[in-house]
Amino acid sequence: MASPPTPAVAPTARTPPDTKPILLSIKNVAKTFGGNAVLRNVSLDIAEGEFLTVLGESGSGKTTLLRIIAGFETASSGEVWMGTLRLDLQPPYRRRVNTVFQSYALFPHLTVEQNVAYGLRVAKRPAAEIAQRVAEALDKVKMTAYAKAKPSKISGGQQQRVALARALVNRPRLLLLDEPLSALDANLRRQMQVELKSLQREVGIAFVFVTHDQEEAMVMSDRIALLRFGDLEQIATPREIYSRPATAYVAQFIGHTNLLKGEVRGGIARCASLSWPTQAPGGPALFSLRPEHVRLAGNAPEKSPEKNQGVRTRGRVVHQAFHGATELVRVACVDGLVLLARTAAGLVVKNEVELEFSPLDVVPVRESRERK
Amino acid sequence: MFSRTYKLIVTLPPLVWVTAFLLVPYFLMFCYSFWSVTPSQTILHSWNLDNYKELVVKTTYWQTLLRSMWIAARVTIFSLMLGYPLAYFLSFYAGPRKDLLYQLVIIPLWVSYLVRAYAWKTILGSEGVLNTLLQYVHLTRHPLDFLLYSPFAVVLTLTHIYTPFAVLPIYAALEHIPRNLVEASHDLGATPTQTFWKVIFPLSIPGVVAGATFAFVLSLGDFLAPLLLGGPSGIMISNIVVSLFGAAYNWPLGAAISLGMLIIVVSLLFVSERLEKKWSFS
Numbered sequence: 051m052a053s054p055p056t057p058a059v060a061p062t063a064r065t066p067p068d069t070k071p072i073l074l075s076i077k078n079v080a081k082t083f084g085g086n087a088v089l090r091n092v093s094l095d096i097a098e099g100e101f102l103t104v105l106g107e108s109g110s111g112k113t114t115l116l117r118i119i120a121g122f123e124t125a126s127s128g129e130v131w132m133g134t135l136r137l138d139l140q141p142p143y144r145r146r147v148n149t150v151f152q153s154y155a156l157f158p159h160l161t162v163e164q165n166v167a168y169g170l171r172v173a174k175r176p177a178a179e180i181a182q183r184v185a186e187a188l189d190k191v192k193m194t195a196y197a198k199a200k201p202s203k204i205s206g207g208q209q210q211r212v213a214l215a216r217a218l219v220n221r222p223r224l225l226l227l228d229e230p231l232s233a234l235d236a237n238l239r240r241q242m243q244v245e246l247k248s249l250q251r252e253v254g255i256a257f258v259f260v261t262h263d264q265e266e267a268m269v270m271s272d273r274i275a276l277l278r279f280g281d282l283e284q285i286a287t288p289r290e291i292y293s294r295p296a297t298a299y300v301a302q303f304i305g306h307t308n309l310l311k312g313e314v315r316g317g318i319a320r321c322a323s324l325s326w327p328t329q330a331p332g333g334p335a336l337f338s339l340r341p342e343h344v345r346l347a348g349n350a351p352e353k354s355p356e357k358n359q360g361v362r363t364r365g366r367v368v369h370q371a372f373h374g375a376t377e378l379v380r381v382a383c384v385d386g387l388v389l390l391a392r393t394a395a396g397l398v399v400k401n402e403v404e405l406e407f408s409p410l411d412v413v414p415v416r417e418s419r420e421r422k
Numbered sequence: 423m424f425s426r427t428y429k430l431i432v433t434l435p436p437l438v439w440v441t442a443f444l445l446v447p448y449f450l451m452f453c454y455s456f457w458s459v460t461p462s463q464t465i466l467h468s469w470n471l472d473n474y475k476e477l478v479v480k481t482t483y484w485q486t487l488l489r490s491m492w493i494a495a496r497v498t499i500f501s502l503m504l505g506y507p508l509a510y511f512l513s514f515y516a517g518p519r520k521d522l523l524y525q526l527v528i529i530p531l532w533v534s535y536l537v538r539a540y541a542w543k544t545i546l547g548s549e550g551v552l553n554t555l556l557q558y559v560h561l562t563r564h565p566l567d568f569l570l571y572s573p574f575a576v577v578l579t580l581t582h583i584y585t586p587f588a589v590l591p592i593y594a595a596l597e598h599i600p601r602n603l604v605e606a607s608h609d610l611g612a613t614p615t616q617t618f619w620k621v622i623f624p625l626s627i628p629g630v631v632a633g634a635t636f637a638f639v640l641s642l643g644d645f646l647a648p649l650l651l652g653g654p655s656g657i658m659i660s661n662i663v664v665s666l667f668g669a670a671y672n673w674p675l676g677a678a679i680s681l682g683m684l685i686i687v688v689s690l691l692f693v694s695e696r697l698e699k700k701w702s703f704s
Contacts, residue, residue, distance in 0.1 A: 122605050142608040155606040158703035159624045169610035172620070202703060220610065 070097035073256050074119070074137070074224055079128030081114050081280075088114045090280045091128070096224065096258060101250050103259045103267040105303075106277035112260045115277070116226050119258065120149050132223065148217035149226040153233070154209045156201035162212050163188065163197040169220040187219040190249070207238050214246075218253060225250075227259045231266065243270055264304050268292070276300055281419055293340075299418035301338035306378060308344070308389050310337040310412070319412070323385040326361045326409035336415050341378055343411035344391035347404040361412075364404045365389070381405060448684075454677035463671050473678035483662065483679065490658040493577055494642040498588075500581040501637040502630065505588035509629075510622075512589075513596035527589050535583060539650045542579045546570040546651070571653025579651055580641040587640060588633035595629025596622070627701040635694040639687050659683065 074096040081089040089111040096102050106112040117123040119130060121142030130138040137145055148169070156165050166187050170180045188194045191211035196204055201212065210230060217225055231239045231246075247270050250257050261267055267274045268288045275285040276299075284296040295301035298309055312321030314335045319328040321337070328335075347362065365383035372395065379391045379399055389405060424432075456469045477483050508527070516523050530538070545551045548565035556562045568574060599622060607617040641647075645660035652658065659679065666676030 120605075120609060122608075142605070143611050143613055147609075149606070149609045151602050151606060153600075153602060155600065155602040157603060157606070157621060159701070168607070168612070168620070172607075172610065172612040172616050200703070216610065 070099060072096070073098045073100070073132065075129075075131040076115075076119070077129045077131065079115070079118060079125045079130065081111070081118065081123065082126045088280050089118075089125075089277075092277070092280075092282045093128075094275055094282065094285050096256055098223075099254045099256055101247065101257045101259065101270060101272045103261060103271035103274045104277060105261060105264060105267040105274050107262055107303075109279070110277040111280040112262075112277050113228055116149075116228055116258065116260050119224070120147055120226055121145050146223045147226060148220055148222040148224075149228065150210075150213045150217050150230045152228045152230065154201075154213040154230075156209055156212055156216070158201055161198050161200055162193060162204070165201065165212055166216045166219050168216065173220075183219050187215040190218070190252075191215045206233055207242070210234065210242065214249070218249075218255070222255060224256045224258065227257060229260055229262070231261070232263075239266075246270065268304070276303065278303075278418060283418065294413055295338050295415055297416045297418045298336050298338065301413070301415050306341050306390055306392075308339040308341065309415075310339060310387075311335075312337065322383070322387040324361055324363055324387070326412060328409065328412070328414065330414040336417055338413045338415045339389075339407060339411060341390040341392035342376075343407050344389055345406045346379065346381075346391055346393055346397075346399060347406040360406045360408055362404060362406045363387070363389075364402065367399050367401055367403060370399055379403075451677045451680055454674050455681045457674045459672050459674055465673060473675045476675065477678055477682065483659075486657060486662055487659045487682075489573070490642055490660070493573055493580070493648075493656075493658060494638045496577045497580040497584060497641040498634050498637040500577065501585045501588040502592075502634060504581070505585050505633060506592055506626075506630065508585075509589045509593035509596055512593055524593070527586050527593075530583075531586055535646065538583055539579055539647055542575065542582070542651060543570065546575055546578075570651060571656065573652065573656045575651040575653075576647050576656045576658070579647045580644060583647070584637045584640050587636040591632035591636065592626060592629040595626040595632075599625045624701070625703070628698040631694050631697045631701070635690060639690060642687070643683065 072095045076092060076094050076096075078091045078093055079089055080087065080091050092111075092115060094102075104112045104115055114123060118125050118138065121138075121140065125138055128138075129136060132146070137147075156162075157168065160168065163184055166184045167180050170183060175183075185194070188197055191214055193208060193211050193215060196208060196212075201209055204212070210233075213230070227246075231242050234242060243266060246257075246259075259267075259270065271288055273285060273287050274291050276283045276291065278299050284291055284300045286294070286296075291300060292304055295304065295307070301307040301309065310321040310324075312319050312324075312335055314320075314328055314330050314332050316332070317327055317329070318325055319330065319335060319337065328337075330337075363383045363385070365381040365387075367379055368382050368388075369380040371378045371380075375395055376392050377395050377397065377399075379393055381389050381391060381403060383389060383405070391405060393399065454465075455473055456471070458466050458468065458470060458472055460466060512520060512523055512527070543550070546569040547553070548567060548570070550570070552569060553562070553565040556566065557564075603621055603625070604617055607621045608614075612620060642658075643660055645658060645664050648656045648658040648661050649664075652661075663676045663679050663683075666672045666679070
């Protein structure tokens with residue numbers, strides 16, 4: 051993954067990158083529960099038709115953020131705007147936002163069909179329109195055959211589809227999904243990721259998808275907002291968040307990385323015995339270096355043409371882990387530094403290796419805030 | 423798992439208890455209802471249907487039974503009307519005070535039934551608290567006499583006594599409603615009122631049915647409230663049974679009425695069981 055020379059610190063793209071109009075603006079939203087800060091001044095914009103994933107571990111505040119958008123929680127401070135409408139002052143039933151709940155929350159006393167019709171019924175749409183839209187929605191999620199079944203008689207994956215249809219039939223401007231796939235087994239989960247993504251493209255509604263699974267976030271999202279202890283660590287496209295992580299936490303949470311703690315003086319970064327040119331400001335600094343950017347030079351079958359300022363070191367292999375298409379090799383360098391390198395699978399690695407990486411692949415990252 | 427002896431020892435006491443205090447009395451009652459009593463007050467063990475014929479022919483019994491059912495029905499309706507909002511408030515809005523308020527619903531059940539019935543007597547009587555107050559504030563000149571010794575007094579007292587029996591099952595049903603269903607309903611655009619009628623109420627029906635059954639069955643068979651507060655116009659069917667087994671000494675007729683009521687109550691329980699099943703989804 052060659053990355054073009056970019057500014058030293060990745061810009062935190064709080065606004066969508068392209069020119070799509072902004073659908074929802076979250077402005078300085080904070081939430082405290084009994085003195086505990088669950089969200090701290092989170093600001094972000096969601097574009098029309100965007101698939102935004104809110105990613106974070108449990109306790110990161112991701113579900114709280116979703117519940118504030120839906121209206122099930124009120125923010126302690128901050129505002130939520132949808133166009134010119136101050137959304138956070140509206141009760142949940144007046145927001146053109148629908149939610150797919152983690153446990154689906156289908157009404158047990160209603161049939162699949164009645165569940166899907168619920169939103170249109172309470173909106174008092176004409177019966178003919180309800181019938182037609184419900185039929186379309188059920189068809190879209192391939193649940194027409196189960197229209198008359200009660201939710202308890204269908205499987206988890208099917209309940210999931212019904213929950214989706216029940217939300218989408220109302221043609222919301224924004225669909226919120228609270229870890230909708232977490233209850234499914236791995237196979238079904240992967241299948242639903244693809245289906246959900248293509249469904250989102252088809253209906254063109256903006257999705258805010260909450261998950262703790264970074265792989266899921268990478269696969270599905272247009273952009274990822276990564277939360278940690280209520281702080282928005284970074285919001286960016288999956289590619290950008292991977293190649294230009296803003297903080298040490300982001301770099302570690304998404305994929306594997308080498309975190310290099312060093313010192314910058316006069317445009318030169320130093321870490322242990324290594325040094326490389328950098329645009330980071332002077333002082334103590336933290337860098338992220340992805341394992342795939344570390345070449346096992348001494349092991350390379352062909353002599354790779356020297357990159358002009360390649361940083362080199364050598365060390366002893368302490369561990370090698372098979373990851374399918376690649377292998378991760380842990381190398382203890384001569385000066386005590388431990389580096390992770392990614393190689394092609396099946397490569398027999400010598401005990402003593404030479405390592406090389408390009409200064410362009412070393413990304414300066416911010417230190418993440420300590421948990422209070 | 424357990425030895426035969428152990429199982430026998432464990433099951434024997436309840437078995438004996440049920441046989442001695444339920445099955446045998448029911449059987450005796452069943453037999454008595456087909457016997458008769460002579461004018462000299464000896465019981466003839468000759469099998470006939472005379473008691474049942476009398477029940478059908480004599481309007482007094484019919485009317486009293488109907489009045490009892492009407493009283494029980496009113497008690498049921500009032501208990502539900504008072505009990506449902508209370509249970510709803512407890513379950514959805516009481517917050518941290520939930521446990522305390524729940525105890526307050528339970529506590530009256532610890533007070534003797536008689537005490538509560540007598541309390542109403544002192545409140546409703548012609549020299550009672552209510553009449554004194556009404557006269558004191560010059561709303562009435564003379565004591566209101568319909569307050570005590572009337573079906574009104576019976577319905578009021580029974581409603582007071584049996585409302586907790588309606589509250590508890592309704593509260594339990596409301597507590598079992600997953601709160602995310604309420605959120606889902608709001609999320610889909612339903613107002614709180616629509617949410618109540620389309621989600622919360624339908625899902626609480628098993629509790630309502632159970633509460634209604636409690637209130638109706640318990641007040642239908644009640645004889646103390648009508649005895650103490652009912653007066654002649656407030657007599658209920660159980661008072662007749664009591665007097666037939668007591669002063670009137672007509673056990674066979676009393677047994678026939680009791681058997682009739684037993685059939686009514688058992689069919690009610692059967693229907694309510696079916697209703698609860700139909701409306702439970704967990």
